[in-house]
Amino acid sequence: MRRDSRRKRRSRLSIWRRHWRQAWSQAWSLLWEKPLESVLTLVVMALAALPAAALWLAGEQLQDVELQAPGDWIVFTHADSREAQVRELAEALGKEAGVQAVTVLSPEAVLRQYLQDSALDGELESLAEGIFPWVLEVRATPGLTAEQGAQLAGDWQQRWPGIIDQIAHDPAWQALRAHLGRFLGRGLFWVAFFSVVMLFFVVSNTAHLRLRRHQAAIEVMQVLGASDAYLRRPYLLASLFSGLMAGLLTVLLLWLILLSLSQPWHGLQQGLGLPPFRLYLAGQSLWLWPLLLAGLSLLSARVSLQQLRSE
Amino acid sequence: MIRLEQVSKRYQGSAFVLANISLEIAAGEMVFLTGHSGAGKSTLLKLIGLLERPNGGRITIGGLDIREVKPRGIPWLRQRMGFVFQDFQLLNDRNVFENVALPLHILGLDERDVRRRVSAALDAVGLVNKGKALPRTLSGGEQQRVGIARAVVHRPAILLADEPTGNLDPVLSREIFQLFSHFHALGTTLVIASHDLALLKEMNQRTLVLEQGRLLHAS
C-alpha cells in the first residue's frame, strides 16, 4: 500500500517536472518565433523602467549626501563634562524617539574639525587647545519636521541640564531635507506609476499577440484535455523571461549613463564642494530591478491571460 | 457510461438543433450515429465530448453530471476521451508525430513511452513513415488517420468519432472500422457518427438515427 502511494507521488512529481520542461521549451519557441517583436518588447520595457530606476538610484545617492551632512542637532556639553557622562548621554539620546543616530566627538576631534573648517594653520593649534567641549552630533529619523526637532531639543535641555550646555539646531536644513525626501518620494511614485502602466500595456499586448497567433492550437489542446494552467504556463514563462532581461537591460543602460556622467560630476564636485559621486552598483538594491521587472511582467501577463478560459 | 436525459441544444441565434434527446450508452458499448447532413450528429458528439454545453436536460458521463463538474474537472474528463473531428483539427505548425503525441504530452508521459505509443498508434493507422511530415502535406485520408491516431494514442475510455471514414476509400474505411472493433474488444466505449450505411450494416452494432434534431429509433 505504502509503496503504491509513494510510487504514485513520485510519478506525479515526474509529470510535474515534464510539464515544466515542456513549458520552458514552448516559452523559448514563443520568444524566438518573432525575434523582432520580443526584442522590441524588451527594449520598450527597459525604457519604461529606466526613469524609475534612475530616480531610485538618485534617492540612494541622496542618502549618501545625508550621511555626509552634520547632525540635525549639535549637542554641546559643558566644558567640565567627563567622557563617561557624555557617552551615557549619547546612549540615552540614541534611544529617544525621532533619533536615528548619535556620533560622539571628543574635544580633539572637534578641534580638528574646527581647524579644518576654518582653514587655520597648524601653528594656531595650541592656541585653540582646551577651549572645546565634548560634542554629540545627533541625526533625526527621516520625516521629522523642523518644529518637532526644535521641541525635542528644548525637551532634552530640560532633562539633562547638568551635561547639556546648549543645542544647535538647524531647522532650515532639516526642513529642506524633509521636503527633498518628500519631493523625491512623490516623484518616484508618479514615475513608477507610469512605468508600471506602460509595462502592463507592453507585456499584455505582446502576450495577446502571441495568444492570438496560437488561438487555434490552444482550442485543440483544450479539447485534448489541456488545463488552463498548462496552456498559460509558456506565455507566463516567456513574459517572466522578458521581464528579467528587460531589468538587466535597464541596469546596464543606467550604468552606462552614470559612467558618462561621472566625469563631469567629478569636476563639479571639486569646484562646488559636492559629495563624491560614487558609481557603485554592486550590493545596491538596483540589482533587485530585474527581479522586480520580472515579477511585474509575470503579473501583467497573468492578468491579461485571464480570458484564456475553457468556456 | 454515457446518459442523456431530455437534452436539447440550440446555437446562438438558431433554432433548436437537438430537441429532447434521451439515450443511454453502456460502458464498453459501440454505438453508431447516423442521419442526414445537418441532422445534428456532430452537435450530439460535441455535447458528449464537453465541447458544447446543452441548453436543457442532463448529461451524465461515468456517473458524473457534467453540470456539476467544476471547471478544473473538465480537462480531467477530456483526458479520458478521444475525439476524431470531422475536420481533423490538426496543428499545422507541428509534424504528424508531434500532433499524435499531444495527448500524451498533456498527460505528462515520459519521452520513451511517448515515442513507443505514438509509433504504435501511427502503425495502427498505417502512417509509420509519415511521422516527420507536416499535416498540410498529407492527403485528406492521411490527415483523417492522423486524427484517429491522436484520438486513440492515450487509450481513452470513451472514443467519439465524427465521420472518421468520410475521406477514406472503402478498403481503408473497413480497416479503420476494424481498428475501432479492436478498441471495442479492449473495452473502450465508442460513439461513431457515419454516413456509410453499408459498413454500419456490416458492423452489426446498435445504430442511432437522428433526423432534424430528433432521435428516430434505435436498432
Ligand SMILES: Nc1ncnc2c1ncn2[C@@H]1O[C@H](COP(=O)(O)OP(=O)(O)OP(=O)(O)O)[C@@H](O)[C@H]1O
Ligand atoms: N457552431 C454553430 N453555430 C450555429 N449553427 C450550427 C453550428 N454548428 C452546427 N450548426 C447547425 O446545427 C445543425 C446541425 O449541425 P451538425 O454539424 O450537428 O450536423 P451533422 O449531422 O453533423 O451534419 P453533417 O453530416 O453535414 O456533418 C446544422 O443546421 C448547422 O447549421
Ligand SMILES: [Mg+2]
Ligand atoms: Mg457533422
